[in-house]
Structures are given as structure tokens and as C-alpha cells.
Amino acid sequence: MMVIHGDIKMADLIMGDINILAIIQRLNIPLGFKEKTVSEVCIEHNVDIQFFIQLTQSYRDKDYFPKDHFLTFPVEWIIDYLRNSHKCYVEHRIPTIEKQIIELENNIQNQNSSELLLRFFREYIQEFNTHIEIEEKIVFPYTIEINKSIKDNQLTTTLKKRYSNYHIEDYVEAHNNIEEKLYDLKNILIKYIPPPTTNCKYNTLIFDLFRLENDLKDHSDIEDKVLIPKVHLLEKKLKKLKMEDK
Ligand SMILES: [Fe+2]
Ligand SMILES: [Fe+2]
Incomplete structure (x- = not known):
């Protein structure tokens, strides 16, 4: 190493x-x-x-994966990093793959199977967007509010209003592996519906799927192994504040 x-x-x-x-x-x-x-x-x-x-x-x-070392970094840094990754997936990586699948559609003999591929990927995009929306609109703002409350030594109004019954465990239970379907898609292309061999650009599609899958694994690792444990620690500290606030 x-x-x-x-x-x-x-x-x-x-x-x-x-x-x-x-x-x-x-x-x-x-x-x-x-x-x-x-x-x-x-x-x-x-x-x-x-x-x-x-x-x-x-x-x-x-x-x-130096989990303990990661846990020492401020949670804002972790969130900024995760947010920038989301932006890159949503604005660039996913649309690029979608475009390649649309192009593939014009080049595959069997129209049914190409439609199937596109439908599969578009369903995936929806799932992907929902996954990210939960993180962007609930989990990250929640984390920032707890962090702020602890820093200021008093519960923020938003935390009291919006998150009075929310716990990071709600997210842990629902946090699924968004990279799994990419593996399936790659598998379909390699095993069952091979792209045309006349054009090398379809290798780029398989390669892009592979890269995104690996990238998402790393991304989820940071969420599961750093963000969540970090919020657990913050929630423990928050408990004390909540008692005092009563
Ligand atoms: Fe994420
Ligand atoms: Fe995630």
C-alpha cells in the first residue's frame, strides 16, 4: 500500500x-x-x-478505512463532501449513462430488449433521486441542526419544530444499496443483451456503469461508517440538551 x-x-x-x-x-x-x-x-x-x-x-x-480517524472530522466537512458527490451523480454521471442507453436503443436489433433496458434504467433514476432527496432534505439538514444545537448549547427552533420525533435510526433502516441495480444492469449487458460490437463506445457504457457502481459503494461507506456513527454520537450529546430544555 x-x-x-x-x-x-x-x-x-x-x-x-x-x-x-x-x-x-x-x-x-x-x-x-x-x-x-x-x-x-x-x-x-x-x-x-x-x-x-x-x-x-x-x-x-x-x-x-480509518473509521475512528474519520469520526474526528467535523460533520460539516463530511456533509459537504457527500453533497458534492450527489451533485456530480445527478447532474453528470447518471445523465451520461442514460444518454448512452438511449443511443444503444437505436443500435440493438431486438427492440423489446432495448426498451426494457431503458425502462430499467429510468426506474433506477427515480429510485436514485428519491434516495438522494431523503439525504439532502432530511438527513443532512437534521445533522446540521443537531450539530448547531450542540455548539450553541441550546436546541435550535428548526430542530424542535421539524425533527422533534426524528432519529438517525429512521434513516439507517431505510438506507439501501443504490449500487446494486447497476451491477444488474452491467450483468444484463455482458451476459444477455450485448451491445453492438461495431462501435467501441458501448464499452464506455459498461465501463461507466462499473465506475459509478464502485464510486457509490465508497459513497455509501462514508454514509454508513462515518456519517451515521457521527450522528449517533451527536444524538447522545443532544439527549442531555433535550432534558434541560424540558
Ligand atoms: Fe448519498
Ligand atoms: Fe445513501
Whole structure:
């Protein structure tokens, strides 16, 4: 395992693993690094060096997930990162795949099976959007309200009004694996409805599905292993405040 540290040149790090670009983008770091090191770039763009290193290391090495270390980072950083990932999926990655499936439809002999593929994917998009909406409109704002209440040492009005009966466990129970269906879709394309061999662009479709599936696994890991435990800790602290508020 290559250990990432602050003195590595940022450009070298990315050249060594192009997937790291996803993290760079989600942390709102612009490209154009010249000879700058990881530390220099992070400082310049107000990104915590350790946060960057831990995200990158766990993204590169699937056996590495420093849960305890992640739990020490402010919850706002985690939420910003997750929100930026959502934005990238919804605005770019999913529409790109949808476009490729529509194009595929014009090139597959069997019209029924291509319609089926498109329908399958569009159902998936709906499910995907609902999943993200719950996180964006309920879970993240809830987390921010608890965090604020603890910081200010008093319950925020929004928390009292909107979330008086809400617990993060409600989300835990409903949080499903949104990457599973992508695996199915990839499987259908490889095993049953092969795209035409005359055009190499359909490899891009399978490759994009594969990349999104892996990316979503990492994303869910951060939600399940960092965000949720973090909120559990916050809820414990909140309990005390709630008692005092009565
Ligand atoms: Fe998410
Ligand atoms: Fe999720």
C-alpha cells in the first residue's frame, strides 16, 4: 500500500491514480497544480490535509478505512463532501449513462430488449433521486441542526419544530444499496443483451456503469461508517440538551 503524505506532489498523486480526480472535484479544488505538494494545495484551498489524505487513501485502497480517524472530522466537512458527490451523480454521471442507453436503443436489433433496458434504467433514476432527496432534505439538514444545537448549547427552533420525533435510526433502516441495480444492469449487458460490437463506445457504457457502481459503494461507506456513527454520537450529546430544555 502506498502511503499518501503531504509532501507528495499533487500532480504525481493524480497521475498515479486518475480516480483521485473525483475527490479533488468534490473538495472544490481546481486543477493546475504545477509542482505544488499535497499540503501546499490543501492549504491554498482551505482543505484540511488529513481529511484529504484519509479520503484519498481509503478511495485508493479498499481495505483501508480509518473509521475512528474519520469520526474526528467535523460533520460539516463530511456533509459537504457527500453533497458534492450527489451533485456530480445527478447532474453528470447518471445523465451520461442514460444518454448512452438511449443511443444503444437505436443500435440493438431486438427492440423489446432495448426498451426494457431503458425502462430499467429510468426506474433506477427515480429510485436514485428519491434516495438522494431523503439525504439532502432530511438527513443532512437534521445533522446540521443537531450539530448547531450542540455548539450553541441550546436546541435550535428548526430542530424542535421539524425533527422533534426524528432519529438517525429512521434513516439507517431505510438506507439501501443504490449500487446494486447497476451491477444488474452491467450483468444484463455482458451476459444477455450485448451491445453492438461495431462501435467501441458501448464499452464506455459498461465501463461507466462499473465506475459509478464502485464510486457509490465508497459513497455509501462514508454514509454508513462515518456519517451515521457521527450522528449517533451527536444524538447522545443532544439527549442531555433535550432534558434541560424540558
Ligand atoms: Fe448519498
Ligand atoms: Fe445513501
